[in-house]
Amino acid sequence: xxxxxxxxxxxxxxxxxxxxxxxxxxxxxxxxxxxxxxxxxxxxxxxxxxxxxxxxxxxxxxxxxxxxxxxxxxxxxxxxxxxxxxxxxxxxxxxxxxxxxxxxxxxxxxxxxxxxxxxxxxxxxxxxxxxxxxxxxxxxxxxxxxxxxxxxxxxxxxxxxxxxxxxxxxxxxxxxxxxxxxxxxxxxxxxxxxxxxxxxxxxxxxxxxxxxxxxxxxxxxxxxxxxxxxxxxxxxxxxxxxxxxxxxxxxxxxxxxxxxxxxxxxxxxxxxxxxxxxxxxxxxxxxxxxxxxxxxxxxxxxxxxxxxxxxxxxxxxxxxxxxxxxxxxxxxxxxxxxxxxxxxxxxxxxxxxxxxxxxxxxxxxxxxxxxxxxxxxxxxxxxxxxxxx
Amino acid sequence: xxxxxxxxxxxxxxxxxxxxxxxxxxxxxxxxxxxxxxxxxxxxxxxxxxxxxxxxxxxxxxxxxxxxxxxxxxxxxxxxxxxxxxxxxxxxxxxxxxxxxxxxxxxxxxxxxxxxxxxxxxxxxxxxxxxxxxxxxxxxxxxxxxxxxxxxxxxxxxxxxxxxxxxxxxxxxxxxxxxxxxxxxxxxxxxxxxxxxxxxxxxxxxxxxxxxxxxx
Numbered sequence: 001x002x003x004x005x006x007x008x009x010x011x012x013x014x015x016x017x018x019x020x021x022x023x024x025x026x027x028x029x030x031x032x033x034x035x036x037x038x039x040x041x042x043x044x045x046x047x048x049x050x051x052x053x054x055x056x057x058x059x060x061x062x063x064x065x066x067x068x069x070x071x072x073x074x075x076x077x078x079x080x081x082x083x084x085x086x087x088x089x090x091x092x093x094x095x096x097x098x099x100x101x102x103x104x105x106x107x108x109x110x111x112x113x114x115x116x117x118x119x120x121x122x123x124x125x126x127x128x129x130x131x132x133x134x135x136x137x138x139x140x141x142x143x144x145x146x147x148x149x150x151x152x153x154x155x156x157x158x159x160x161x162x163x164x165x166x167x168x169x170x171x172x173x174x175x176x177x178x179x180x181x182x183x184x185x186x187x188x189x190x191x192x193x194x195x196x197x198x199x200x201x202x203x204x205x206x207x208x209x210x211x212x213x214x215x216x217x218x219x220x221x222x223x224x225x226x227x228x229x230x231x232x233x234x235x236x237x238x239x240x241x242x243x244x245x246x247x248x249x250x251x252x253x254x255x256x257x258x259x260x261x262x263x264x265x266x267x268x269x270x271x272x273x274x275x276x277x278x279x280x281x282x283x284x285x286x287x288x289x290x291x292x293x294x295x296x297x298x299x300x301x302x303x304x305x306x307x308x309x310x311x312x313x314x315x316x317x318x319x320x321x322x323x324x325x326x327x328x329x330x331x332x333x334x335x336x337x338x339x340x341x342x343x344x345x346x347x348x349x350x351x352x353x354x355x356x357x358x359x360x361x362x363x364x365x366x367x368x369x370x371x372x373x374x375x376x377x378x379x380x381x382x383x384x385x386x387x388x389x
Numbered sequence: 390x391x392x393x394x395x396x397x398x399x400x401x402x403x404x405x406x407x408x409x410x411x412x413x414x415x416x417x418x419x420x421x422x423x424x425x426x427x428x429x430x431x432x433x434x435x436x437x438x439x440x441x442x443x444x445x446x447x448x449x450x451x452x453x454x455x456x457x458x459x460x461x462x463x464x465x466x467x468x469x470x471x472x473x474x475x476x477x478x479x480x481x482x483x484x485x486x487x488x489x490x491x492x493x494x495x496x497x498x499x500x501x502x503x504x505x506x507x508x509x510x511x512x513x514x515x516x517x518x519x520x521x522x523x524x525x526x527x528x529x530x531x532x533x534x535x536x537x538x539x540x541x542x543x544x545x546x547x548x549x550x551x552x553x554x555x556x557x558x559x560x561x562x563x564x565x566x567x568x569x570x571x572x573x574x575x576x577x578x579x580x581x582x583x584x585x586x587x588x589x590x591x592x593x594x595x596x597x598x599x600x601x602x603x604x605x
Binding site for chain 2: 003004007008009010011012013014015016017018019020022023172208238239247248249250251252253254255256258259262263285286287288290292293294295296297298299335338339340
């Protein structure tokens with residue numbers, strides 16, 4: 001009897017050791033994988049953040065109240081120059097449009113409505129100018145201090161409690177350049193006041209290529225990271241196709257939103273990751289009707305969800321198709337005058353729901369909408385239930 | 390003896406399950422647990438999508454380079470090799486290459502020619518001819534599209550040659566047999582589509598965004 005007890009005890013001890021090995025030293029349960037930190041620091045349910053970007057050029061089209069669909073209103077944007085200063089003039093005669101719109105009072109109704117409805121206000125600081133970005137990371141600490149010095153009074157005046165850094169570069173970068181960018185973000189984070197948060201934008205390819213942004217390093221610094229999971233096909237593409245395909249990578253497509261989320265989650269905890277979704281698509285002219293037909297060069301253009309809706313309501317010859325892998329719809333029309341096809345891929349409320357499902361599946365922090373003012377009648381509807389406001 | 394071994398196996402299994410289920414129970418819900426349930430994406434940088442077609446650089450002479458999907462630059466090759474979507478073939482001043490995609494097309498790249506295989510899906514086969522001279526011999530039903538500067542050429546049937554001269558910004562499409570269609574967006578933003586037949590030659594000026602049809 002005692003012998004059997006010893007055998008059982010020994011067996012359980014060996015089993016426990018085996019269990020620990022399987023949990024932490026194999027990839028079977030992912031606890032031992034690179035991103036195991038996500039599980040350890042994520043004792044809370046996802047926050048269900050919904051960021052709505054409000055660009056200065058869409059102020060006339062956007063509504064003043066999105067409080068049922070979003071939790072954070074992010075003004076887009078002020079432009080940062082190579083010294084870390086906010087650019088106020090394009091030249092001696094012309095104001096920088098983002099700065100001008102902020103100063104003009106045009107945003108007052110948006111901001112007051114947001115604050116009244118307990119939305120967080122965020123200020124986006126952006127640059128896509130590689131010369132400016134290279135200068136910015138040339139002296140990262142001093143330039144970060146310059147930036148915060150310029151921003152502090154603005155953030156205080158307009159009650160922005162989140163700073164959103166949208167420094168966009170998809171070029172391959174050296175380890176030194178990546179480290180400098182990380183230093184810049186670190187210094188910006190350090191200079192923010194208590195209670196102010198930092199959100200940083202990254203692209204889908206940042207997790208699979210050595211671009212300027214090092215997602216793993218940025219994920220440790222920023223409070224939120226927005227994965228701009230769109231422009232998989234754009235005006236510069238060779239073939240027509242979905243702007244933000246949910247699936248299809250490795251089968252028909254090179255890359256998709258699900259793959260980008262998976263790759264990014266290997267580097268950034270789910271609790272910090274926000275999925276950026278488009279409220280727009282693209283249209284192109286081609287000689288073939290099928291998706292992924294070659295595009296006639298220089299015919300690509302942006303189609304907002306609203307424009308696509310308007311087109312559908314007025315066009316008798318337009319037929320709507322579904323790219324089922326991408327979970328995105330497209331309109332196809334034949335132009336008898338030019339003898340070619342126009343194909344428009346665009347997101348709608350089903351696309352929004354598919355992205356919400358993806359966010360729920362991976363327990364991400366939420367969604368970000370690019371951009372308010374592009375929406376038609378129903379694309380934002382699924383967010384009312386998601387945000388639960 | 391057998392009973393003791395059985396007892397040991399049961400105990401080890403019980404211990405293993407105890408620790409694993411215990412950890413899963415007390416751990417917060419997270420993507421990590423989901424990862425053992427959900428299939429991973431099939432995305433790969435190295436491998437082209439499964440539906441895309443694989444071809445080969447069937448023969449080469451002189452200096453010919455090949456750029457893989459993940460390499461930042463092309464490398465010289467001295468033997469035939471497989472070719473997949475996202476790869477590029479470059480011939481040097483003394484180089485020639487024949488590229489074959491079964492049931493799609495055979496392409497002969499003359500000297501100083503760059504062909505980038507943008508998409509090799511069976512529904513739509515798209516090549517970006519960056520420069521040089523290439524002959525396209527269509528041998529299947531799949532539509533073949535070639536982008537050359539700002540001109541789109543669809544080879545509908547037969548055989549044609551395409552010459553891209555970057556210095557003069559001109560593209561010359563010669564339809565040896567069969568049918569082809571060319572399309573471009575002109576400087577007034579109007580789309581122009583021109584049908585070509587056997588014996589037609591189309592010369593496109595990329596600077597002025599105009600083109601003319603001649604006889605071969």
